[in-house]
Amino acid sequence: MREILAELIRDLDPDIQELVAEVIRLEREYLDMIKPRGVVQEIREQIDKYAAESLRREATQE
Amino acid sequence: MKLEYVRLENFRQYYGEQAAEFSTQDDLNVTVFHGLNGTGKTSLFSAINWCLYGVGAEEIGELTNKAALSEVSDGETVRTSVSVSFRHEAYRYLAQRSIETQKSGKTTHILGPPNFKLSRIMASGDAKPEPNPSLIMNSILPENVRPYFFFDGEKMDDLTRADNSEVEKAVRNVMRLPALERAHQHLEKVAGELRVELKKQGSPELEKLIEQEENLRTKRESSVKRRDELKEEIRLSKQRVDELEERLREKAGAKLLQNQRDQLQSSLAQLENQRGNQLKSIQEVVNHSYISLLGGAAETSLNILDEKRERGEIPSGIREQFVKDLLEQMVCICGRPFSEHDEVYDTLHKLLRTTSATAIENEVLGLAGTLRVMSTRSMQDAARLSQQRRDYDAVEAHIEQQYKALEEIKHQLSQISEEDIAGLERQRAKFQREFETNVADLRSTEDNIKVIDSQIEELRHKKRAAEAKEQKLLLLTRKERIAQDAADAIARINEQFFEYTRREIEAATKEVFDRLAWKQDHFQDVRLDQDFHMEVIDRWQTPTRKELSAGERQILSLAFICAMSKVAGEDAPLVMDTPFGRLSGNHLSTVAENLPDLTSQLILFVTDREWDEASRTNLEPRTGAQYQLKFDNQTGCTQISEVAWL
Numbered sequence: 001m002r003e004i005l006a007e008l009i010r011d012l013d014p015d016i017q018e019l020v021a022e023v024i025r026l027e028r029e030y031l032d033m034i035k036p037r038g039v040v041q042e043i044r045e046q047i048d049k050y051a052a053e054s055l056r057r058e059a060t061q062e
Numbered sequence: 063m064k065l066e067y068v069r070l071e072n073f074r075q076y077y078g079e080q081a082a083e084f085s086t087q088d089d090l091n092v093t094v095f096h097g098l099n100g101t102g103k104t105s106l107f108s109a110i111n112w113c114l115y116g117v118g119a120e121e122i123g124e125l126t127n128k129a130a131l132s133e134v135s136d137g138e139t140v141r142t143s144v145s146v147s148f149r150h151e152a153y154r155y156l157a158q159r160s161i162e163t164q165k166s167g168k169t170t171h172i173l174g175p176p177n178f179k180l181s182r183i184m185a186s187g188d189a190k191p192e193p194n195p196s197l198i199m200n201s202i203l204p205e206n207v208r209p210y211f212f213f214d215g216e217k218m219d220d221l222t223r224a225d226n227s228e229v230e231k232a233v234r235n236v237m238r239l240p241a242l243e244r245a246h247q248h249l250e251k252v253a254g255e256l257r258v259e260l261k262k263q264g265s266p267e268l269e270k271l272i273e274q275e276e277n278l279r280t281k282r283e284s285s286v287k288r289r290d291e292l293k294e295e296i297r298l299s300k301q302r303v304d305e306l307e308e309r310l311r312e313k314a315g316a317k318l319l320q321n322q323r324d325q326l327q328s329s330l331a332q333l334e335n336q337r338g339n340q341l342k343s344i345q346e347v348v349n350h351s352y353i354s355l356l357g358g359a360a361e362t363s364l365n366i367l368d369e370k371r372e373r374g375e376i377p378s379g380i381r382e383q384f385v386k387d388l389l390e391q392m393v394c395i396c397g398r399p400f401s402e403h404d405e406v407y408d409t410l411h412k413l414l415r416t417t418s419a420t421a422i423e424n425e426v427l428g429l430a431g432t433l434r435v436m437s438t439r440s441m442q443d444a445a446r447l448s449q450q451r452r453d454y455d456a457v458e459a460h461i462e463q464q465y466k467a468l469e470e471i472k473h474q475l476s477q478i479s480e481e482d483i484a485g486l487e488r489q490r491a492k493f494q495r496e497f498e499t500n501v502a503d504l505r506s507t508e509d510n511i512k513v514i515d516s517q518i519e520e521l522r523h524k525k526r527a528a529e530a531k532e533q534k535l536l537l538l539t540r541k542e543r544i545a546q547d548a549a550d551a552i553a554r555i556n557e558q559f560f561e562y563t564r565r566e567i568e569a570a571t572k573e574v575f576d577r578l579a580w581k582q583d584h585f586q587d588v589r590l591d592q593d594f595h596m597e598v599i600d601r602w603q604t605p606t607r608k609e610l611s612a613g614e615r616q617i618l619s620l621a622f623i624c625a626m627s628k629v630a631g632e633d634a635p636l637v638m639d640t641p642f643g644r645l646s647g648n649h650l651s652t653v654a655e656n657l658p659d660l661t662s663q664l665i666l667f668v669t670d671r672e673w674d675e676a677s678r679t680n681l682e683p684r685t686g687a688q689y690q691l692k693f694d695n696q697t698g699c700t701q702i703s704e705v706a707w708l
Binding site (some may be wrong): 048 | 548558559
């Protein structure tokens with residue numbers, strides 16, 4: 001089933017593939033916690049990181 | 063996860079320290095505890111659950127052994143603990159849960175909350191305590207997944223008897239789908255926050271577009287909420303209809319009519335299915351044979367071509383090359399030679415000029431041929447469609463007839479003088495109406511969501527164009543875009559993954575059920591529909607879940623649990639209390655024979671009656687450890703004794 005999930009992620013736009021995989025991984029980690037706190041903040045940090053990377057990639061291509 | 067051993071200390075009827083090792087070998091993966099009723103099988107089963115998750119103790123009364131308590135003085139305490147050692151992936155763990163019980167006259171008090179420790183056992187034998195034991199335990203086998211691997215066999219058929227929400231919940235939890243759902247919610251939240259920031263900093267044009275998008279998303283959210291509410295309402299009204307029909311089946315005065323209704327409903331379901339298939343094949347013929355829509359057009363076109371040819375407007379088939387040859391040889395078609403001054407020469411030249419170019423001529427001739435083929439195919443397709451239409455109409459008429467018969471039954475039931483039958487029927491009709499209205503509402507809500515989605519998509523394109531103009535907000539717009547795109551992508555993945563999982567579990571449940579049920583020829587199929595209704599189809603292609611015996615329901619539940627475990631790739635043991643209580647000879651043999659192959663480790667707590675010839679014959683070849691629970695009447699305590707039969 002992990003492979004199926006990975007396949008579905010691979011079909012996504014390259015700009016968001018890694019972000020989606022990372023968010024799912026984070027959520028799985030937090031899901032097992034008794035009192036999960038702080039996942040939204042971590043997701044925001046990931047978005048900041050991938051948005052900056054996406055702009056950098058675009059600039060390099062141009 | 064593979065359990066290695068359990069050690070009890072003054073737990074319930076287990077006095078002092080007692081232990082049992084579970085078999086962990088691949089070929090001998092079964093461990094059996096057997097004993098008479100009341101010897102402590104359920105206590106031992108609960109001890110494992112209590113130790114690992116802190117649950118299950120509430121149903122078995124006081125945890126501390128009474129004999130141990132009787133030996134201490136007032137104010138003194140007795141320690142009660144359970145330790146379970148297990149392997150998970152590359153690590154060995156030791157879980158320990160304990161309480162201190164203080165004696166106070168004839169009463170007792172538990173001092174403080176239970177103490178739970180989880181240690182990783184190192185190769186050296188050292189134990190390294192995990193700082194957050196519950197978290198680690200939950201990541202190994204989540205608490206909400208546990209009930210599908212550690213369960214009371216007698217209550218197991220609850221899964222198939224229960225409404226579909228329980229089945230859906232099981233699939234979601236075992237497949238860890240809540241992680242995807244939460245990922246979607248959280249990304250939506252972040253995207254929303256980023257839009258607020260963008261609105262503050264962006265141009266009026268962008269602000270307007272963001273506002274429009276927000277409005278659409280709010281609309282979508284409320285439609286999704288409504289859709290989920292409708293699904294729940296549909297489930298509840300269906301459940302109520304089923305319950306009321308069950309009650310009608312129990313009434314002597316209504317039983318016959320209700321049974322007729324059951325048959326009609328099941329035949330209606332088949333007919334509607336047949337109608338759906340017919341519609342699909344009609345669509346297929348129409349899609350692939352659009353020529354059939356030509357009707358007489360091909361025939362008419364051919365006639366027009368022939369008429370034109372007769373009038374000489376279209377070449378009658380005389381080839382350009384043939385006329386050229388005559389002119390070159392200066393010999394007429396009748397064999398008479400001619401010269402450049404003859405009338406024949408002029409006629410042939412005129413003919414060459416009026417004759418269309420070869421390419422056009424060929425086109426025309428080709429077109430005529432194609433039109434003839436099309437005309438033939440059109441007639442064949444029309445005949446096929448007409449036959450399909452007749453079949454479709456016949457099924458439609460049959461469905462209408464069945465509906466009328468159902469109406470008649472409804473009428474008859476509501477006229478029965480026995481007050482409760484008429485009352486039950488009225489209630490049933492009310493919930494059935496609710497069910498039907500909600501189903502229609504659900505379809506329209508789902509359509510509405512699709513429309514909103516396409517509007518959002520269109521708006522996001524416009525927004526991208528507007529964002530491109532705002533260089534200063536480049537990073538912020540990119541963040542919002544990827545957050546929203548990721549949220550949308552996860553929502554899609556969630557739906558696809560869930561559907562894939564459902565289909566995989568459906569197929570695996572059927573496979574296991576085929577192995578476990580002895581009436582393989584009778585039960586043709588197991589279905590888990592999109593709303594998670596589990597159904598068994600019999601040899602007459604009719605749904606038969608309601609007619610399953612208690613044993614068959616238990617087997618269906620077991621098949622479902624094994625299927626989930628297989629699909630999820632969850633390497634957890636199957637720990638079952640009273641697993642065979644409801645199974646008769648044939649089922650007991652097939653279950654005992656097949657169960658060890660369906661899980662990596664099987665731990666059974668069986669009564670002496672369950673541990674009969676059939677189960678022993680089938681299970682002993684796979685049993686690596688066997689224990690007898692012996693209750694001592696004099697001490698009121700139970701001893702775990704290993705059966706030295708191997």
